[in-house]
Amino acid sequence: MTVVWGISALSHDASLAVIDGTNVLFAAHAERYSRVKNDLYLHPALIQEAMSFGRPDLIAWYERPLIKKARQVRAGQWSDAIRLDDLPRRYLRSLELPFRLPPIEYVSHHRSHAIGGIATSGFDEAAVIVADAIGEFTTFSIGSYTRGAGFRPLHERRYPHSLGLLYSAFTRRCGFRPNEDEYIVMGMAAYGSPRHVDRIYDDLIEVVPPSFRLRINPHRGIGEWAADAEPADLAASIQHITEDILLSAAEWVARETSSRNLVLMGGVALNCVANTRIAERGLFDRIWILPNPGDAGSSIGAAAAVLGGEIDWRGPYLGTSLGTEWPVDDILAALTGDGIVGVASGKAEFGPRALGNRSLLADPRPADMKDRVNKVKGRELFRPFAPVIRQERAHDLFDIPVDESPYMQFTARSRLPDEMPAVVHFDGTSRVQTVTEDQHPGLYALLAAWEQETGCPALLNTSLNGRGEPLLNDTSHVKSWVAKTGVRVIS
Numbered sequence: 001m002t003v004v005w006g007i008s009a010l011s012h013d014a015s016l017a018v019i020d021g022t023n024v025l026f027a028a029h030a031e032r033y034s035r036v037k038n039d040l041y042l043h044p045a046l047i048q049e050a051m052s053f054g055r056p057d058l059i060a061w062y063e064r065p066l067i068k069k070a071r072q073v074r075a076g077q078w079s080d081a082i083r084l085d086d087l088p089r090r091y092l093r094s095l096e097l098p099f100r101l102p103p104i105e106y107v108s109h110h111r112s113h114a115i116g117g118i119a120t121s122g123f124d125e126a127a128v129i130v131a132d133a134i135g136e137f138t139t140f141s142i143g144s145y146t147r148g149a150g151f152r153p154l155h156e157r158r159y160p161h162s163l164g165l166l167y168s169a170f171t172r173r174c175g176f177r178p179n180e181d182e183y184i185v186m187g188m189a190a191y192g193s194p195r196h197v198d199r200i201y202d203d204l205i206e207v208v209p210p211s212f213r214l215r216i217n218p219h220r221g222i223g224e225w226a227a228d229a230e231p232a233d234l235a236a237s238i239q240h241i242t243e244d245i246l247l248s249a250a251e252w253v254a255r256e257t258s259s260r261n262l263v264l265m266g267g268v269a270l271n272c273v274a275n276t277r278i279a280e281r282g283l284f285d286r287i288w289i290l291p292n293p294g295d296a297g298s299s300i301g302a303a304a305a306v307l308g309g310e311i312d313w314r315g316p317y318l319g320t321s322l323g324t325e326w327p328v329d330d331i332l333a334a335l336t337g338d339g340i341v342g343v344a345s346g347k348a349e350f351g352p353r354a355l356g357n358r359s360l361l362a363d364p365r366p367a368d369m370k371d372r373v374n375k376v377k378g379r380e381l382f383r384p385f386a387p388v389i390r391q392e393r394a395h396d397l398f399d400i401p402v403d404e405s406p407y408m409q410f411t412a413r414s415r416l417p418d419e420m421p422a423v424v425h426f427d428g429t430s431r432v433q434t435v436t437e438d439q440h441p442g443l444y445a446l447l448a449a450w451e452q453e454t455g456c457p458a459l460l461n462t463s464l465n466g467r468g469e470p471l472l473n474d475t476s477h478v479k480s481w482v483a484k485t486g487v488r489v490i491s
Contacts, residue, residue, distance in 0.1 A: 005056035006303030008112075008295050010086050011063075012038045012179060015296035015350075016046055018053040019303045022312045025053040027350040028319040029296050032473035038180055042095065049320065055099045060302035061088045062295070063109040067136040071159055074137075075219055107302040109135020110266075111151070113293070116301025117263040118145050120313035121288035125261060127253040131246065132266035132294070133164030133179070134219075140211050142249055144257045150309065154256060155210050160217040163245060164268050166205065169218040170238040174231040180468075186271055187384055189239035190427035192232030197240050199226060205241065210252035212245050243274040250278045260285040265301075269293040269409075270352065272431050276411045279401035291316040291407040292351035300350075315439060316407065317357055319348030320473050322491050326442025330490045331361065332449050335459070339363040340373065342464050342489030344478050346442070348471065353408050354463035355433065356388070356443040358471045360487070362422065362460040369422035369460065376485050378467040384431070387423035388461040390447050391434040397457065398432050408433045422460050433461055464489070 006017040006027075014030035026049065033043035065087055072081035084090060092101055107115070113130045128143040128151065139162035142155040168178035171185050201207075204222070205214050216222070226234065250262065262284040264275065269289050279287055290297050304311050326345050334341035340362040349355045362373055364387060374381050386408050387398075394400055397420075398412035405412075412432045417424040424430055437444045451457045464472045464481070472478050478489050 002057045002307070003054040004058045004060055004303045004307060005050065006060045006062065006299035006301070007042070007088075008062040008299045008302070009042050010040055010088075010091060011295060012040050013294060013296040014040050014042050015299040016042060016050050017299040017303055017318075018050050018056075019300070019307060019311060020054060022307070022310060024300065024311055024313065024318060026050055026318055027300055028348065029350070029470065031470040032319065032348065035470060035477070037468055037470055044095075047095065047097065051098065056102050058102050058306065059092070059104045060306040061104055061106045062112040062298035062302040063135055064106045067108075071134070071137050074159065105306045107305040108138070109298070110138045110141045110156070111305060112298035112301035113265040114141070114143060114151055114263070114301070115305040115309055116297050117265040117288060117290050117293065118151060119304035119309050119311045120290050120300070121261070121263050122313070123261045123263065123286070123288065125259055126263045126288070127250075127257045127259040127261065127284070128263045128265070129246070129249055129253060130266040131163055131268035133168060134159055134162055139164065140249075142210060142253050144253070144259065145263070154253065157211045157213075160219055161212065161214045162218060163212065163242060164266070165218040166214065167238055167242055167268070169222045170234055173222055173225060174235055182267075183270065184380070184383065185235045186239060186273055187425070188232050188235040188382065189273070190236075190425055190429075191382060192230065192234070192236035194236040194240035195233050196226055196229055196237040200237055200241055207245065207248060210249050239271075239273065242268070242271060243277045246274045247277050247281060250281070250283055254283040262287045264289045265293045265297075267294040272409050272411050275409055276401055279410055287402060289407065289409045291349070291353070291355070291409075294352070297351070316350045316355060317347040318350040321347045322475065326356075327490050328442055328446045328449065331446055332453065334488060334490060335361060335363060335450065336453060338488070339366065339369065340376070340487060342478075342481070342487055344464060344472055344475075344489050344491045348473055351407065354461065354471060355407065356435070356440050356461070358464045358473075360462045360464050363454075363456070364420040364422040364458055364460045365456055367421050373422070373460065373462060376487055377462070377465070382426070384425035385423050385460045385462050386431040386433055387420065387458040388433040388435060388443065388447065389458040390444060391436050393451075393457045394432060394434045398430060400432055400434075404434045404436075405432050406434055406436075406439055420456070420458055423458065
């Protein structure tokens with residue numbers, strides 16, 4: 001067996017994954033250790049924890065650094081292009097690792113995304129779409145996969161034509177932080193009207209099947225474009241265009257490949273509203289999105305690529321462990337008492353969304369619960385929350401376009417919005433998390449006990465953190481958070 005460390009670092013969202021043969025032993029985000037949101041550097045504590053699973057025989061790096069530097073020259077990023085300390089081998093040596101640096105294999109950025117999705121999907125064949133901001137040069141790619149034959153590229157769009165960068169430019173234009181707050185823009189879109197769609201097509205982007213072409217370089221932002229526009233309307237407009245472009249690409253690759261399976265990857269795959277539009281079209285029987293489809297997830301993708309493209313995916317709980325027994329009874333007692341409780345138990349989730357092990361759970365029924373939880377987290381009051389529900393009960397309460405949604409990757413219209421207002425967004429939808437007993441026995445048991453106790457089958461589930469902060473990782477983080485918020489956390 002070969003122990004491979006997959007690494008994504010030096011851009012944003014640094015992460016490290018340890019794979020032994022086909023077994024994913026560990027995967028975690030650097031930001032969880034440093035407490036710096038979107039930290040681009042590996043953290044000593046992350047490396048130390050990875051070491052407990054074995055020294056690497058090989059390192060897989062998630063992009064090709066020299067090609068990236070050529071793109072930086074193209075973008076006029078001269079200071080980045082001429083730097084030498086961000087070359088992976090030189091950077092890793094500067095960390096003074098407690099072992100001799102093994103060989104490094106470099107995997108192109110979009111291939112890392114694509115193989116990360118393919119290797120964890122369990123599909124024998126699939127259509128593949130990768131959409132993100134930027135890697136080396138490629139920004140949007142479409143391909144096909146067949147077991148035995150491997151991955152075959154079909155189409156790519158290159159810098160500066162980037163859907164992800166355009167969405168980030170609108171994120172800044174709406175008053176938020178690009179490369180961090182795009183999900184806020186997605187949520188804000190429900191409060192606006194897509195009244196500027198035609199204007200965006202006229203000024204900024206055109207559809208060129210199977211993807212698009214930009215009329216500007218969004219890497220430079222869009223300044224005060226449409227200065228008279230309301231932010232919510234801008235959000236609704238760029239969201240609408242993003243959905244249309246992804247749906248057009250999905251229709252094209254479905255025709256080209258005749259596949260009924262879709263793998264969707266890259267940071268844009270975190271746009272659950274766009275994912276839902278693809279699912280609703282009925283082009284595919286199954287859609288797989290790694291719970292960490294952005295650059296951090298490419299630590300798994302790069303490692304899988306150098307190992308031949310197949311790994312044994314058993315779920316997203318791959319990080320720091322805070323014990324093995326999930327405290328069902330204590331959590332239920334806290335929920336029936338205060339209505340809100342934090343949970344920090346088991347291995348941390350690998351991905352941006354809390355899935356039960358670093359979660360803030362709450363009763364979704366009180367009309368003021370959404371505001372109460374948003375205040376605890378220091379977020380804008382319009383921000384929505386997700387419901388978590390046992391899979392067999394989910395379709396009774398939500399009109400979900402997929403069989404399951406274990407990673408909060410799709411939205412669904414609520415059938416009973418007045419009964420659980422804290423988990424229903426302004427537009428009547430919810431970003432549902434379904435759970436089975438196999439996926440998370442403790443959370444599944446809690447939901448069953450909660451429904452028996454209260455008659456309510458769902459709970460509000462959001463990440464255990466404050467605004468702009470990474471998810472809590474260990475007991476010291478938990479203690480600080482409890483002292484700041486006054487909300488109990490059960491471990």
